[in-house]
Amino acid sequence: xxxxxxxxxxxxKRDQLDALLASLPLTLGANVFVSLSFCAMMWGDVAxxxxxxxxxxxxxxxxxxxxxxxxxxxxxxxxxxxxxxLAHAWIGALxxxxxxxxxxxxxxxxxxxxxxxxxxxxxxINAGAVVQSVTNRVSTLAFVLPNSAILIVIYLTSGSxxxxxxxxxxxxxxxxxxxxSGRGERNYxxxxxxxxxxxxxxxxxxxxxxxxxxxxxxxxxxxxxxPLTDLxxxxxxxxxxxxxxxxAARGIVVHGTHLPDDPDALARLARHRDRLCVAIxxxxxxxLSGRLPPVAAFRAAGLRVAIGTDGRGxxxxxxxxxxxxxxxxxxxxxxAEAIAMATVHGAWALGFExxxxxxxxxxxxDLVVLRPSQAHADPYAAVLDPATRVVATLRAGHVIAGRxx
Numbered sequence: 001x002x003x004x005x006x007x008x009x010x011x012x013k014r015d016q017l018d019a020l021l022a023s024l025p026l027t028l029g030a031n032v033f034v035s036l037s038f039c040a041m042m043w044g045d046v047a048x049x050x051x052x053x054x055x056x057x058x059x060x061x062x063x064x065x066x067x068x069x070x071x072x073x074x075x076x077x078x079x080x081x082x083x084x085x086l087a088h089a090w091i092g093a094l095x096x097x098x099x100x101x102x103x104x105x106x107x108x109x110x111x112x113x114x115x116x117x118x119x120x121x122x123x124x125i126n127a128g129a130v131v132q133s134v135t136n137r138v139s140t141l142a143f144v145l146p147n148s149a150i151l152i153v154i155y156l157t158s159g160s161x162x163x164x165x166x167x168x169x170x171x172x173x174x175x176x177x178x179x180x181s182g183r184g185e186r187n188y189x190x191x192x193x194x195x196x197x198x199x200x201x202x203x204x205x206x207x208x209x210x211x212x213x214x215x216x217x218x219x220x221x222x223x224x225x226x227p228l229t230d231l232x233x234x235x236x237x238x239x240x241x242x243x244x245x246x247x248a249a250r251g252i253v254v255h256g257t258h259l260p261d262d263p264d265a266l267a268r269l270a271r272h273r274d275r276l277c278v279a280i281x282x283x284x285x286x287x288l289s290g291r292l293p294p295v296a297a298f299r300a301a302g303l304r305v306a307i308g309t310d311g312r313g314x315x316x317x318x319x320x321x322x323x324x325x326x327x328x329x330x331x332x333x334x335x336a337e338a339i340a341m342a343t344v345h346g347a348w349a350l351g352f353e354x355x356x357x358x359x360x361x362x363x364x365x366d367l368v369v370l371r372p373s374q375a376h377a378d379p380y381a382a383v384l385d386p387a388t389r390v391v392a393t394l395r396a397g398h399v400i401a402g403r404x405x
Contacts, residue, residue: 012192013082020089020139021069021078028062031096035059038103046106054106058099065092094142101146108154250275252306252349257285260297270301277304277349280341282326284310295332306345307338325384335380365397369404 035058039051072078077085152171156164244251253259256278259266269276280293298305307327309318324338333341347357355364373387382388392402 010082012189013086014078015192016189017072017078017082017086017089020086021072024065024069028066031062032059042107050106054099054103058096061092061096061099065096068092090138090142093139094146097143097146100143101150104147104150104154108150248275250277250349250351252276253278253303254308255280255285255293256298257289257291257293260294266297266301269303273302273304277306277345279306279308279346279349281308281310281315282323282330283316284314286326287314292326292330292332295327304345304348305341306349307341308346321384325386328381328384335378335384339380339383365394368393369402 035055039055042051072085156168158164251272253269253276259269259278278298280295280298282292285291285293295305307320307323309315309320309323312318320342324333324335324342327333327338327341328335344353344357347353347355356366359365359367368390369392370383370388371391372382372385373389374385376382376385390402392399392404394400
């Protein structure tokens with residue numbers, strides 16, 4: 001992922017302006033110090049009124065530039081419009097440079113060759129302070145070139161060979177300064193671009209690392225937590241199950257197909273056998289897992305077993321009698337045991353053991369009357385015979401379907 005070019009340019013302009021504003025107090029301070037020294041050296045050769053006026057003008061220019069720099073920061077232009085401020089930054093440097101050029105002309109008119117050389121040194125100090133801030137080439141040259149041009153003309157037009165040599169040296173020095181300021185700004189921009197792209201890449205990598213950490217945390221949570229209960233692990237699930245089971249009047253374990261594969265889990269359930277029932281759905285279990293419910297293991301653990309039908313997605317007709325026949329045909333239960341699973345144990349599992357499940361005095365007479373198609377030695381086998389017909393259905397002792405003939 002790379003940062004957008006427009007954003008890079010904006011950040012570079014901001015850095016350039018920030019560095020320029022930060023270096024301005026040092027530059028202006030050096031300018032004021034050199035101005036005072038220059039006036040002291042020229043005192044007596046130039047009219048005092050001219051020197052004082054020039055000094056006041058130079059100080060006013062420096063104070064105005066400093067005030068503008070602070071206003072730029074105070075108004076937030078450093079972040080909102082750095083390019084526009086940089087586009088006009090050279091004006092202040094040019095005004096300051098022209099002020100110094102006027103001083104050098106006055107020095108030359110006074111015939112002070114020594115002071116002219118000294119002025120060149122002073123200008124070099126000022127230019128050096130500006131060139132230290134290589135963030136804006138135009139501002140640097142706007143200050144340096146007017147001074148250098150005046151001095152070059154003065155030296156080259158003088159009759160002194162020594163002065164002409166100094167003029168040539170100054171010309172070469174100015175040319176090197178121009179090239180150095182351009183190279184400095186280009187290097188600064190290139191370094192700033194690399195820095196911002198590196199910062200953006202580091203931020204992107206940090207975001208990616210945070211996202212990856214979050215994803216790993218989610219994967220770890222999914223791998224170590226039960227999806228239904230969101231408990232931390234299997235042991236926590238067991239503890240929570242046992243705690244809930246210990247506080248419940250009764251509980252139903254649905255299917256329980258794989259409980260015999262975990263003897264510890266089966267033993268834990270066996271400790272609550274007095275208020276626990278396993279509801280099995282033989283045909284559904286056979287269709288989905290390829291085997292019938294482990295009825296023998298449940299009985300060995302002393303657990304009640306009730307029969308259910310599951311749903312239409314895995315059961316062709318939702319027939320409880322068909323579920324019972326499946327167990328009997330597989331030799332997993334006798335007819336009487338299968339009928340008990342469908343009636344007595346089923347009523348207990350649902351909490352209806354006081355009103356349903358068995359026929360006894362005082363109980364509601366909710367029952368069906370059957371007629372087997374043939375004689376059976378075991379009456380429970382006759383109930384499960386598919387040929388057996390329902391003669392009548394009674395509700396609270398009253399016939400609501402069929403007849404009792």
